[in-house]
Amino acid sequence: MQxxxxxxxxxxxxxxxxxxxxxxxxxIALSLFGLVFSAEDVVQGSTxxxxxxxxxxxxxxxxxxxxxxxxxxxxxxxxxxxxxxDRFAGASAEIGVLFVAxxxxxxxxWGRLTWGTYWVWDARLTSTAFLFITYIGYLAxxxxxxxxxxxxxxxxxxxxxxxxxxPLVHFSVRVWRSLHQxxxxxxxxxxxxxxxxxxxxxxxxxxxxxxxxxxxxIHRQRTLWLEDAYADKGLDAAIVARREEAxx
Amino acid sequence: xxxxxxxxxxxxxxxxxxxxxxEWNSKILVNQVAPFSAIVMVLFAFAxxxxxxxxRVAPGLVWLATxxxxxxxxxxxxxxxxxxxxxxxxxxxxxxPSAIFFGKAIALMVQxxxxxxxxxxxxxxLYGVEMSALGFLEVLVTLATATIGLGxxxxxxxxxxxxxxxxxxxxxxxxLPVVAPVxxxxxxxxxxxxxxxxxxxxxxxxxxxxxxxxxVIFGVVGSVAFGPLIDE
Numbered sequence: 001m002q003x004x005x006x007x008x009x010x011x012x013x014x015x016x017x018x019x020x021x022x023x024x025x026x027x028i029a030l031s032l033f034g035l036v037f038s039a040e041d042v043v044q045g046s047t048x049x050x051x052x053x054x055x056x057x058x059x060x061x062x063x064x065x066x067x068x069x070x071x072x073x074x075x076x077x078x079x080x081x082x083x084x085x086d087r088f089a090g091a092s093a094e095i096g097v098l099f100v101a102x103x104x105x106x107x108x109x110w111g112r113l114t115w116g117t118y119w120v121w122d123a124r125l126t127s128t129a130f131l132f133i134t135y136i137g138y139l140a141x142x143x144x145x146x147x148x149x150x151x152x153x154x155x156x157x158x159x160x161x162x163x164x165x166x167p168l169v170h171f172s173v174r175v176w177r178s179l180h181q182x183x184x185x186x187x188x189x190x191x192x193x194x195x196x197x198x199x200x201x202x203x204x205x206x207x208x209x210x211x212x213x214x215x216x217x218i219h220r221q222r223t224l225w226l227e228d229a230y231a232d233k234g235l236d237a238a239i240v241a242r243r244e245e246a247x248x
Numbered sequence: 249x250x251x252x253x254x255x256x257x258x259x260x261x262x263x264x265x266x267x268x269x270x271e272w273n274s275k276i277l278v279n280q281v282a283p284f285s286a287i288v289m290v291l292f293a294f295a296x297x298x299x300x301x302x303x304r305v306a307p308g309l310v311w312l313a314t315x316x317x318x319x320x321x322x323x324x325x326x327x328x329x330x331x332x333x334x335x336x337x338x339x340x341x342x343x344x345p346s347a348i349f350f351g352k353a354i355a356l357m358v359q360x361x362x363x364x365x366x367x368x369x370x371x372x373x374l375y376g377v378e379m380s381a382l383g384f385l386e387v388l389v390t391l392a393t394a395t396i397g398l399g400x401x402x403x404x405x406x407x408x409x410x411x412x413x414x415x416x417x418x419x420x421x422x423x424l425p426v427v428a429p430v431x432x433x434x435x436x437x438x439x440x441x442x443x444x445x446x447x448x449x450x451x452x453x454x455x456x457x458x459x460x461x462x463x464v465i466f467g468v469v470g471s472v473a474f475g476p477l478i479d480e
Contacts, residue, residue, distance in 0.1 A: 076476075130425050137422045141408065144418070154408060157476050158422075161404070164469060165426050172429035172458060176436070 011222040016215065023215045026208035033201040041198075050110040052201055056209035057103035058128070063213060064096030065135065065162070072159035075152055083228065084221070086152035089159055090142050091220035093135050095213060100132045123177045127170040134162050148228055256347045263338075263351020268358060270328055277321065277359050282366055285317045289370045302375040304445050307438035309375075310367045311431050314360070314398075317367075319420055321359050322402045325352060326410035335410075335478055345475030349403055353470065356406075357399035364391045377442050386441035386452050393456055394434040397463035401426055404470045408477045433458040 012020075034052035041048035068089045075085035107125070108118040119125065142155045271277055292309045296302055302309075329335040329352075338348055368387060371377045379387065402423065409419040433455045439445060440452030 130428065133421070133425045137418070137425070140418055140421060144411070146411075150411075153476050153479070154411065157473050158408065161426075161469065161473060164465065168429050168462065168465070169425070172432045175458070176432045 011219045011226070016218055019211065019215050019218075023208070023211045026204070026211055030201070030205050030208045033197075033204055038197045038201045039195065044114055047110060047113045048198070050106050050113075052205045054103050054106040054110060055202060056205040057099045057106065059206050060209045060213045061096045061100040061103060061131070063210070064092045064099065064217070065131070065166075067092040067217070068096065068135075068138075068159050069163045072156040076156045076160070081149075081152075083148055083152055084225070086148070086156065087221045087224040087228070088217065089155065090139075091217050091224055093138055093142075093159070094220060095216050097132065097135045097139060099209075099213075100128065100135070104128060104132060121177065123170065123174040126173045126177075127166065130169045130173075131166060134165060138162060148231075256344055256350075259343055259347035260350035260354065263343075263348055264354035264358075267325060267328075267352060267355030271355070271359060276324055277362070281317055281320050281324075281359075282363060284320065285313050285363055285367055286370055288313045288316060289367065289374060293374060299376060303377060306371045306375040306377045307442055307444060308431075308435045310364070310371050310438060311394075311435050313367050314364055315424065315427060315431065317363050318360060318398060318402055319423065321356065321363070322406040322423075323416050323419060325356055325359075326406045330410045339479065345478060346471040348478075349407075349470050349474035352407075353399040353403040353467075356402055357395050360398055360402075361391060361395045364395065371442075377444070379442060380449065383441040383443060383449050386449055386456075387438060389456055390434055390437040390441065390452065390459065393459040393463055394430050394437075397430050397459055397466060398427060400463060400466040400470045401430075404466065404473060404477065407474055411478060429462050430459060433462070 030052065034049050038049070038052075040046050071085045071089035071092065075081060075083075075089065078085065107128075111120065112118050138155060138158055141158050142151055144151065144154065146154075289309065292313070293302060296305070326335075329338075335348075339345070368391070372379075405419060405423045405426065409416060409422060437452040437455035437459070440447045440449055440455070443449060
């Protein structure tokens, strides 16, 4: 069903279908590279394979939050104030929250296997946790209700505030740690020697996850578009239906 | 603007005076928030149950109690605005949103500063904290700089959360991650002032510069961002 002339009738187009096939193919290839072709690490054994998911996940998360900030800035500054930018910001933030969660979970599993603990109070880990909570708050603000324009302005300002908040938190956590704890365990973990195929698998993961992000963000933007159109149209439709019931 | 236009500072002070007058008449801070802060400090003592530990972690507890109490104060300060559409009335009256921002922030700062003094006094009485004269001066400067930052940032997010009524649960989720730098900076500075855990008084001053930086950033940002946030 097409809700109105401007909204899409579905979320797929030939271009996104092609992209979707490419995403599936590259994720299958990544699984093969990560689990089969690439060698075990001398020190970490198979644990190192978590990296092929963990690193691309946090990469996607950073990319998503940056895209949210850029889209919000465009929405707030552009003359026509197209709601499309607001929906891109929202779609991107949702995907960012998902992938930051994936990287926190995979990271703490890796930490448990390698360091023997799920969590260390390292500056990077702590700021990542803050990133997660901050954008959960952002998504909550998007659901506050009101008109689409109110949502867009509120969440747009909030997304720009987050850009300011994250470096401040990261900076203060870093000074906090540096004064209270000697070199953190995380530094030992970075002492990994990557051979050619491992490095290739890692970069391939970044490419595959980037494609996945693009595919997800396009579709999510379109479903949000449909949701907005439904919210606009739904009320009119409901009024017409009730009138018909009443025989007016 | 008419020829009778008043300066932004005058308007800010008028808004602040209005908020403090409401508080003075209702006595919510004295009758409800201050006792709440005090009971939090007592509960910390129950939970930790060790005088040595209490003395060591007193600075952190003072600031945690401040943050929790601040949530209540901010909700209160915006509840009086949204109750009868007072904030909209201020906007319709043509008042610059940045003047409302600074006014409400100043009123919030005054209330928070009073609460923090009470919490430090509670720590001295209940947790056996001791300070030198220089330490006491450092505590006062820490309270002042941290309060300015908290007042600004609390007003930004309080304004946002109050935009939709019945969604007050959102405020802690939005605000607590943002004020983490204040908690870190103020706790370390207070630790130095209390000389707890072998800290020296002189170690606190760099942390106060972090608090000052936070205050300046959110003061500037708030004066720009507050308008779009409350404009419905």
